[in-house]
Amino acid sequence: MNLIIDVLTGGVRGGTSILYAALGETVSERAGVINLGTEGSMLLGALAAYMVAADTGNPWLGALVGGLIGAVLSLLHALLVVWRGANQFASGLTMLFLALGLTSLFGAAYVGRTITPFEVWAVPGLSEIPFIGPIFFEQNALVYLSYLAVPTVWFILFRTKWGLLIRTAGERSDALTVNGYHVKRIRIAAVTAGGFLAGVGGAQLSIAYTNSWFENMVAGRGFIAVALVIFASWSPIKVMGGAYLFGAALALGPALQARGVGINQFALHVIPFVLTLVVLAVLGRRTISAAPAELKRVFENGPPTT
Numbered sequence: 032m033n034l035i036i037d038v039l040t041g042g043v044r045g046g047t048s049i050l051y052a053a054l055g056e057t058v059s060e061r062a063g064v065i066n067l068g069t070e071g072s073m074l075l076g077a078l079a080a081y082m083v084a085a086d087t088g089n090p091w092l093g094a095l096v097g098g099l100i101g102a103v104l105s106l107l108h109a110l111l112v113v114w115r116g117a118n119q120f121a122s123g124l125t126m127l128f129l130a131l132g133l134t135s136l137f138g139a140a141y142v143g144r145t146i147t148p149f150e151v152w153a154v155p156g157l158s159e160i161p162f163i164g165p166i167f168f169e170q171n172a173l174v175y176l177s178y179l180a181v182p183t184v185w186f187i188l189f190r191t192k193w194g195l196l197i198r199t200a201g202e203r204s205d206a207l208t209v210n211g212y213h214v215k216r217i218r219i220a221a222v223t224a225g226g227f228l229a230g231v232g233g234a235q236l237s238i239a240y241t242n243s244w245f246e247n248m249v250a251g252r253g254f255i256a257v258a259l260v261i262f263a264s265w266s267p268i269k270v271m272g273g274a275y276l277f278g279a280a281l282a283l284g285p286a287l288q289a290r291g292v293g294i295n296q297f298a299l300h301v302i303p304f305v306l307t308l309v310v311l312a313v314l315g316r317r318t319i320s321a322a323p324a325e326l327k328r329v330f331e332n333g334p335p336t337t
Contacts, residue, residue, distance in 0.1 A: 037286045038279050039166045046278020047174045048073065048236040048249075052256035053263070053270045054184050055228030059105070060260055061188060062221035063201035063325030067123025068108045069229045070253025071130030072101035076230025077237035078134045081244040084146040093146075094173060094234040101230020102223050104130060109222035113215050119329050131247065141244045149173055149239035173235040180228070185267040197221050201323030229253065251304060258307050265323065277303050 052069050059066050066072075080097030084090045108126045111117040149171040157168040167178075188194035196217050199207050204214045236252070237244055255277055263269035280303040 034286055034290065036162065036165055037289075038282050039275075040169070041282025041286060042275045042279030043166055044170055044174060044240055044278070045281045046274040046276070047177045048232040048240065049252050049256050049259065049277055050177050050271060050274035051180065051232030051235060052229040052253055053259045053274055054180060054267055055101075055105075055225030055232070056257055056260045057225075057263075057265055057267055057270055058184065058188070058197065058228070059222045059225035060326055061201045061265055061323060062197045062218045063204070063323055063329070064109065064112060064218055064222050065119050065123070065257070065326060065329055066105060066108055066126075066222060066225060067120055067254070067257060068104060068126025068130070069123075069225075069256055070249055070251070071127040072104045072226045072229035073233035073236070073249045073253045073256075074127075074130045074134050074247070075104055076101040076233030077248055078138045078141070078233075078244060079230070080234030081141055081144075081146060081237040082137075084148065084238045085141060085144045088147045090147055090149050090238050093238050094149075094231055097234030097237075098227040098230040101233060102227035105226020105229065106219065106223045108226075109219040113218045113222070127253075135246055138244055138246060142246075144244070146238060146242065148242040171239045173231070173239045177235075181267050181271045188267065198323070201325045204325060229256070232256070255303060255307055258310075261322075262310050277306065280306055 052073055055072075056066060056069050076097035079100040080090075080093035082093075083096045084093035087093070104126055108122050111122045112119045151169060151171050154168040154175075158164045160168070186194075188198065196207065196212060200214055200217045200221070207214050207217065232252075233249060236248065241248065256274075259270060259273045259277065263273050283302065
Protein backbone atom coordinates (compact mmCIF):
# COMPACT_ATOMS: atom_id res chain seq x y z
CA MET A 32 0.00 0.00 0.00
CA ASN A 33 2.86 2.40 0.79
CA LEU A 34 4.26 1.86 -2.71
CA ILE A 35 0.90 2.70 -4.28
CA ILE A 36 0.54 5.86 -2.17
CA ASP A 37 4.10 6.93 -2.99
CA VAL A 38 3.57 6.39 -6.72
CA LEU A 39 0.23 8.22 -6.75
CA THR A 40 1.56 11.07 -4.61
CA GLY A 41 4.52 11.40 -6.94
CA GLY A 42 2.11 11.14 -9.86
CA VAL A 43 0.18 14.19 -8.69
CA ARG A 44 3.30 16.17 -7.82
CA GLY A 45 5.26 15.19 -10.92
CA GLY A 46 2.24 15.26 -13.21
CA THR A 47 1.39 18.84 -12.30
CA SER A 48 4.06 20.25 -14.61
CA ILE A 49 2.51 18.24 -17.45
CA LEU A 50 -0.95 19.36 -16.35
CA TYR A 51 -0.13 23.07 -16.60
CA ALA A 52 1.48 22.59 -20.02
CA ALA A 53 -1.42 20.48 -21.29
CA LEU A 54 -3.97 23.04 -20.10
CA GLY A 55 -2.07 25.71 -21.99
CA GLU A 56 -1.89 23.55 -25.10
CA THR A 57 -5.63 22.89 -24.81
CA VAL A 58 -6.31 26.62 -25.02
CA SER A 59 -3.94 27.00 -27.97
CA GLU A 60 -5.34 24.06 -29.92
CA ARG A 61 -8.93 25.09 -29.23
CA ALA A 62 -8.03 28.22 -31.20
CA GLY A 63 -6.63 26.10 -34.04
CA VAL A 64 -2.89 26.33 -33.37
CA ILE A 65 -0.71 23.41 -32.27
CA ASN A 66 2.45 24.35 -30.40
CA LEU A 67 5.24 21.80 -30.39
CA GLY A 68 7.28 24.53 -28.74
CA THR A 69 5.45 23.77 -25.49
CA GLU A 70 8.54 21.83 -24.46
CA GLY A 71 10.61 24.95 -25.05
CA SER A 72 8.24 27.17 -23.05
CA MET A 73 8.48 24.72 -20.18
CA LEU A 74 12.26 24.66 -20.39
CA LEU A 75 12.62 28.44 -20.43
CA GLY A 76 10.03 28.72 -17.66
CA ALA A 77 11.94 26.23 -15.55
CA LEU A 78 15.23 28.11 -15.90
CA ALA A 79 13.72 31.58 -15.47
CA ALA A 80 11.88 30.50 -12.33
CA TYR A 81 15.00 28.91 -10.91
CA MET A 82 17.13 31.96 -11.67
CA VAL A 83 14.65 34.31 -9.99
CA ALA A 84 14.15 32.01 -7.00
CA ALA A 85 17.92 31.67 -6.56
CA ASP A 86 18.59 35.41 -6.84
CA THR A 87 15.61 36.75 -4.88
CA GLY A 88 14.61 33.89 -2.57
CA ASN A 89 10.98 34.33 -3.72
CA PRO A 90 9.53 31.23 -5.42
CA TRP A 91 6.22 33.00 -6.18
CA LEU A 92 8.05 35.64 -8.17
CA GLY A 93 10.01 32.86 -9.85
CA ALA A 94 6.81 31.07 -10.92
CA LEU A 95 5.39 34.32 -12.31
CA VAL A 96 8.53 35.12 -14.29
CA GLY A 97 8.69 31.53 -15.53
CA GLY A 98 5.16 31.85 -16.86
CA LEU A 99 5.91 35.19 -18.54
CA ILE A 100 9.04 33.85 -20.25
CA GLY A 101 7.08 30.84 -21.48
CA ALA A 102 4.46 33.23 -22.84
CA VAL A 103 7.10 35.25 -24.73
CA LEU A 104 8.39 32.16 -26.54
CA SER A 105 4.85 31.10 -27.46
CA LEU A 106 4.07 34.63 -28.64
CA LEU A 107 7.02 34.35 -31.04
CA HIS A 108 5.61 31.03 -32.29
CA ALA A 109 2.16 32.60 -32.70
CA LEU A 110 3.52 35.54 -34.69
CA LEU A 111 5.35 33.19 -37.04
CA VAL A 112 2.46 30.83 -37.71
CA VAL A 113 -0.51 33.19 -37.47
CA TRP A 114 0.85 36.41 -38.94
CA ARG A 115 3.48 35.00 -41.28
CA GLY A 116 1.84 31.66 -42.15
CA ALA A 117 4.82 29.51 -41.14
CA ASN A 118 4.41 25.76 -40.79
CA GLN A 119 3.18 25.11 -37.26
CA PHE A 120 5.23 21.96 -36.72
CA ALA A 121 8.45 23.48 -38.04
CA SER A 122 7.98 26.68 -36.04
CA GLY A 123 7.26 24.77 -32.84
CA LEU A 124 10.38 22.67 -33.18
CA THR A 125 12.40 25.79 -33.92
CA MET A 126 11.13 27.32 -30.67
CA LEU A 127 12.25 24.19 -28.84
CA PHE A 128 15.77 24.34 -30.30
CA LEU A 129 15.95 28.05 -29.45
CA ALA A 130 14.99 27.28 -25.86
CA LEU A 131 17.55 24.48 -25.66
CA GLY A 132 20.28 26.85 -26.80
CA LEU A 133 19.29 29.69 -24.49
CA THR A 134 18.97 27.50 -21.42
CA SER A 135 22.29 25.80 -22.14
CA LEU A 136 23.94 29.20 -22.43
CA PHE A 137 22.41 30.92 -19.41
CA GLY A 138 21.67 27.93 -17.20
CA ALA A 139 25.21 26.67 -16.66
CA ALA A 140 25.85 29.21 -13.90
CA TYR A 141 22.82 27.98 -11.95
CA VAL A 142 23.64 24.28 -11.83
CA GLY A 143 24.09 23.44 -8.17
CA ARG A 144 22.75 26.78 -6.91
CA THR A 145 20.49 26.56 -3.88
CA ILE A 146 17.03 28.13 -3.88
CA THR A 147 14.07 28.74 -1.62
CA PRO A 148 11.57 26.30 -3.17
CA PHE A 149 7.87 25.81 -2.69
CA GLU A 150 7.56 23.67 0.42
CA VAL A 151 5.17 20.76 0.87
CA TRP A 152 2.28 21.89 3.05
CA ALA A 153 -0.23 19.45 4.50
CA VAL A 154 -3.78 20.83 4.49
CA PRO A 155 -5.12 20.49 8.05
CA GLY A 156 -7.87 17.92 8.25
CA LEU A 157 -7.90 16.99 4.57
CA SER A 158 -4.38 15.53 4.67
CA GLU A 159 -5.53 13.11 7.36
CA ILE A 160 -8.13 11.44 5.13
CA PRO A 161 -7.01 7.82 4.62
CA PHE A 162 -5.37 7.15 1.27
CA ILE A 163 -6.67 10.31 -0.46
CA GLY A 164 -5.20 12.75 2.05
CA PRO A 165 -1.49 12.00 1.51
CA ILE A 166 -1.95 11.88 -2.28
CA PHE A 167 -3.79 15.14 -2.85
CA PHE A 168 -3.38 17.24 0.28
CA GLU A 169 0.30 16.88 1.19
CA GLN A 170 1.57 18.87 -1.76
CA ASN A 171 3.07 22.25 -2.59
CA ALA A 172 1.29 25.49 -3.44
CA LEU A 173 1.59 25.11 -7.22
CA VAL A 174 -0.09 21.72 -7.04
CA TYR A 175 -2.96 23.19 -5.04
CA LEU A 176 -3.18 26.04 -7.53
CA SER A 177 -3.48 23.52 -10.36
CA TYR A 178 -6.61 22.10 -8.70
CA LEU A 179 -8.17 25.52 -9.33
CA ALA A 180 -6.59 25.96 -12.76
CA VAL A 181 -8.44 23.01 -14.29
CA PRO A 182 -12.02 24.17 -13.55
CA THR A 183 -10.99 27.75 -14.31
CA VAL A 184 -9.76 26.87 -17.80
CA TRP A 185 -12.88 24.75 -18.36
CA PHE A 186 -15.14 27.62 -17.24
CA ILE A 187 -13.35 30.16 -19.44
CA LEU A 188 -13.50 27.91 -22.50
CA PHE A 189 -17.11 26.78 -22.17
CA ARG A 190 -18.92 29.41 -20.11
CA THR A 191 -17.48 32.79 -21.12
CA LYS A 192 -17.47 35.02 -24.19
CA TRP A 193 -13.67 34.74 -24.42
CA GLY A 194 -13.94 30.97 -24.47
CA LEU A 195 -16.56 31.12 -27.20
CA LEU A 196 -14.29 33.33 -29.30
CA ILE A 197 -11.36 30.93 -28.81
CA ARG A 198 -13.41 27.87 -29.73
CA THR A 199 -14.97 29.61 -32.71
CA ALA A 200 -11.49 30.58 -33.94
CA GLY A 201 -10.72 26.87 -33.97
CA GLU A 202 -14.01 25.73 -35.48
CA ARG A 203 -15.55 28.45 -37.67
CA SER A 204 -13.18 31.34 -38.03
CA ASP A 205 -15.25 32.74 -40.88
CA ALA A 206 -18.10 33.34 -38.41
CA LEU A 207 -15.80 35.58 -36.35
CA THR A 208 -14.73 37.53 -39.40
CA VAL A 209 -18.33 38.13 -40.45
CA ASN A 210 -19.11 39.48 -36.99
CA GLY A 211 -16.16 41.86 -36.98
CA TYR A 212 -13.69 39.96 -34.78
CA HIS A 213 -9.98 39.75 -35.58
CA VAL A 214 -9.26 36.02 -35.82
CA LYS A 215 -5.48 36.39 -35.84
CA ARG A 216 -5.46 38.40 -32.63
CA ILE A 217 -7.65 35.83 -30.88
CA ARG A 218 -5.34 33.00 -31.92
CA ILE A 219 -2.23 34.89 -30.88
CA ALA A 220 -3.77 35.63 -27.48
CA ALA A 221 -4.74 31.97 -27.02
CA VAL A 222 -1.26 30.66 -27.93
CA THR A 223 0.40 33.23 -25.68
CA ALA A 224 -1.85 32.32 -22.76
CA GLY A 225 -1.04 28.67 -23.38
CA GLY A 226 2.66 29.49 -23.27
CA PHE A 227 2.21 31.20 -19.91
CA LEU A 228 0.69 28.03 -18.45
CA ALA A 229 3.48 25.93 -19.98
CA GLY A 230 6.03 28.25 -18.39
CA VAL A 231 4.36 27.82 -15.01
CA GLY A 232 4.54 24.06 -15.61
CA GLY A 233 8.29 24.37 -16.13
CA ALA A 234 8.55 26.48 -12.98
CA GLN A 235 6.69 23.82 -11.01
CA LEU A 236 9.21 21.27 -12.21
CA SER A 237 12.30 23.23 -11.17
CA ILE A 238 11.28 25.07 -7.99
CA ALA A 239 8.51 22.87 -6.57
CA TYR A 240 9.32 19.30 -7.64
CA THR A 241 13.03 18.65 -8.29
CA ASN A 242 14.22 21.88 -6.57
CA SER A 243 17.16 21.93 -8.94
CA TRP A 244 18.23 23.01 -12.39
CA PHE A 245 20.07 20.91 -14.95
CA GLU A 246 20.27 21.05 -18.71
CA ASN A 247 17.21 19.80 -20.63
CA MET A 248 15.46 18.93 -17.36
CA VAL A 249 11.99 18.95 -18.96
CA ALA A 250 13.00 15.73 -20.75
CA GLY A 251 10.05 15.35 -23.10
CA ARG A 252 7.25 16.42 -20.74
CA GLY A 253 6.18 19.12 -23.18
CA PHE A 254 5.71 16.57 -25.96
CA ILE A 255 3.78 14.35 -23.58
CA ALA A 256 1.55 17.33 -22.81
CA VAL A 257 0.84 17.89 -26.52
CA ALA A 258 -0.03 14.23 -27.01
CA LEU A 259 -2.13 14.25 -23.86
CA VAL A 260 -4.32 17.05 -25.18
CA ILE A 261 -5.10 15.05 -28.29
CA PHE A 262 -6.22 11.85 -26.64
CA ALA A 263 -8.01 13.82 -23.89
CA SER A 264 -10.20 15.21 -26.69
CA TRP A 265 -9.31 18.81 -25.83
CA SER A 266 -11.09 18.55 -22.47
CA PRO A 267 -9.42 20.21 -19.44
CA ILE A 268 -11.04 17.68 -17.09
CA LYS A 269 -9.72 14.67 -19.00
CA VAL A 270 -6.34 16.38 -19.30
CA MET A 271 -6.08 16.40 -15.51
CA GLY A 272 -6.53 12.64 -15.24
CA GLY A 273 -4.10 11.97 -18.07
CA ALA A 274 -1.45 14.22 -16.54
CA TYR A 275 -1.61 12.31 -13.26
CA LEU A 276 -1.41 9.02 -15.17
CA PHE A 277 1.82 10.07 -16.84
CA GLY A 278 3.07 11.57 -13.60
CA ALA A 279 2.56 8.21 -11.91
CA ALA A 280 4.48 6.51 -14.72
CA LEU A 281 7.35 8.93 -14.12
CA ALA A 282 7.18 8.38 -10.34
CA LEU A 283 7.20 4.59 -10.56
CA GLY A 284 10.94 4.32 -11.19
CA PRO A 285 12.12 6.38 -8.19
CA ALA A 286 9.60 4.62 -5.93
CA LEU A 287 10.88 1.18 -6.94
CA GLN A 288 14.52 2.21 -6.72
CA ALA A 289 13.97 3.60 -3.22
CA ARG A 290 12.83 0.12 -2.19
CA GLY A 291 15.85 -1.56 -3.74
CA VAL A 292 13.97 -3.22 -6.61
CA GLY A 293 16.52 -4.25 -9.21
CA ILE A 294 15.04 -2.85 -12.42
CA ASN A 295 17.03 -1.13 -15.13
CA GLN A 296 16.51 2.62 -14.62
CA PHE A 297 16.61 3.31 -18.35
CA ALA A 298 13.76 0.86 -18.88
CA LEU A 299 11.77 2.71 -16.22
CA HIS A 300 12.47 6.09 -17.82
CA VAL A 301 11.04 4.95 -21.12
CA ILE A 302 7.68 3.86 -19.63
CA PRO A 303 5.90 7.26 -20.00
CA PHE A 304 6.88 7.53 -23.66
CA VAL A 305 5.85 3.96 -24.45
CA LEU A 306 2.57 4.72 -22.71
CA THR A 307 2.17 7.81 -24.90
CA LEU A 308 2.72 5.82 -28.08
CA VAL A 309 0.32 3.06 -27.00
CA VAL A 310 -2.47 5.47 -26.12
CA LEU A 311 -2.02 7.46 -29.33
CA ALA A 312 -2.04 4.24 -31.35
CA VAL A 313 -5.26 3.08 -29.71
CA LEU A 314 -7.12 6.39 -29.60
CA GLY A 315 -5.34 8.52 -32.17
CA ARG A 316 -7.68 8.29 -35.17
CA ARG A 317 -10.79 8.43 -32.99
CA THR A 318 -9.66 11.58 -31.19
CA ILE A 319 -8.33 13.36 -34.28
CA SER A 320 -11.81 13.10 -35.76
CA ALA A 321 -13.04 15.15 -32.78
CA ALA A 322 -10.40 17.85 -33.23
CA PRO A 323 -11.37 21.48 -33.87
CA ALA A 324 -11.89 22.00 -37.60
CA GLU A 325 -8.98 24.41 -38.01
CA LEU A 326 -6.68 22.00 -36.19
CA LYS A 327 -7.60 19.23 -38.63
CA ARG A 328 -6.23 21.43 -41.40
CA VAL A 329 -2.92 21.52 -39.58
CA PHE A 330 -2.81 17.74 -39.20
CA GLU A 331 -3.64 17.47 -42.91
CA ASN A 332 -0.85 19.96 -43.75
CA GLY A 333 -3.28 22.59 -44.92
CA PRO A 334 -3.11 26.27 -43.92
CA PRO A 335 -5.62 27.48 -41.34
CA THR A 336 -8.31 29.80 -42.59
CA THR A 337 -8.37 33.41 -41.46
